[in-house]
Amino acid sequence: MARPDIPITVIGGYLGAGKTTLLNRLLREPDGRRLGVIVNDFGSIGIDAELLAAASDTGVINLPNGCVCCSLGNDLMASLGLLRNVEFPPEQIVIEASGIADPSAAAAWGTSVGFAPGGVIVLASADSIGRQVNDRYVSSEVRRQLAGADLIISTKLDLCTPEQRLRALEVLDEHAPGVPIVDGSAPTDLVLGPRPQLRPPLRPQLRPPLMLEPGVERAVPAPEHVQAGYLRWSWSGTTVAAGRVAGMADAMRDVLRLKAVLDVDGYHLEVHVVAGRMTVHEVTGLRPGSRAEAILLCDDGLSVRLTAAFDELAS
Known part of the structure; x- marks a missing residue:
């Protein structure tokens, strides 16, 4: 029987935005799914030592929670092939892109045979994104990352005043118009998408809103409600x-x-x-x-x- 296509989700964002922190949380809370994770180096996975198991002779690390990890190396396609060809392949692959890379480029592999697009998730530090989009040295990379995002996760909100949070959201609206924005506590199934084939029907559940639409009057949200509706x-x-x-x-x-x-x-x-x-x-x-x-x-x-x-x- 042919193996199903594996969605590829890419996590991007400039240096220090919190990509590895998000990746660690996804590995701890995979929402019941078997994830395959590709990172630049195994050492960048900061999960607790007891969560890691020995690497197989294929170079793939098997985790006790059912997920698998693979080092990026010099050839992304080779790493994708390693994960796809293991005995029990992952249901979804997450790639942690370099802080100065364009995550959309890696996401293009989701159109390859055997894979499917799973979205580009870009993290943006609320305390520094306004400066980064205008920085003479890094603005082109940061703007390119935001422009290619399917979903933006605003991080470091705890370091900002309400006014600074509002300004950060305005910057993100300007450089990624129409792209949904959530905060760093976004649940796994919002970041990676739902898994309908394995779940019973769920009743709709509402969350406090934070979605900002161009032209809509904005209210500064209370810190405990910084979560997308x-x-x-x-x-x-x-x-x-x-x-x-x-x-x-x-x-x-x-x-x-x-x-x-x-x-x-x-x-x-x-x-x-x-x-x-x-x-x-x-x-x-x-x-x-x-x-x-x-x-x-x-x-x-x-x-x-x-x-x-x-x-x-x-x-």
Whole structure:
């Protein structure tokens, strides 16, 4: 049986933004999924020593929580191949990009055979992003990183006054218009996306909002509410009409993250949506039926429209 495509998520951001801290948390809290992690060097993984296990003869480190790690070395494709070809491959691969690299370049490997796009997550230090985007030496790298982001995580908010937090969000809005912004406590399934094929349907759950939209009057949030408002949504059905799948793109426009498996007359399509961008590919070996789970901006109307779109797909 052919192995399913593995989504690739890239974590980027300038030096000191907190990429390794986020990576450590994802490894400690993988949300039940088997992650494959590629880093520049094993030493950059700061997780507790007891969490690390011995490396196999392939150069892959196996972790007791089911995740695997691999050193980047000089060839990213070789590292991806190592993870894809282990006996029990990961469900998702996370690449920690260098602080001066363009994470979008690494994310392009998500279009390669055997892989799927999993989004570009860019971290930005709230206490320094305003200075970095105007710095004569680093501004080009920082702006390029922000421009290629599907999701921005604003970090170091505890070091900022309310006014500084507001200014940081304005800078991010300016250089990455329309890109969702969350804080460093964003849960794993918001950073990496949901896993509908393994989860029972979940009832929607609201979180306090922090999403900033251009032109909307902003209120400085209290520190304990620096968290993006989002809604968890799920749907299940039987078979869907193949000719209608392409028309789903418009319904996905405001979806933050979605993963769906659609049963199309005997074969399945796997749909990934990251920040409104949809990719579709065929998969095999799945149980009958269609299912989807998404994370949406905190907007009840959007969840109603999305449910209607999927019901129409299956009618």
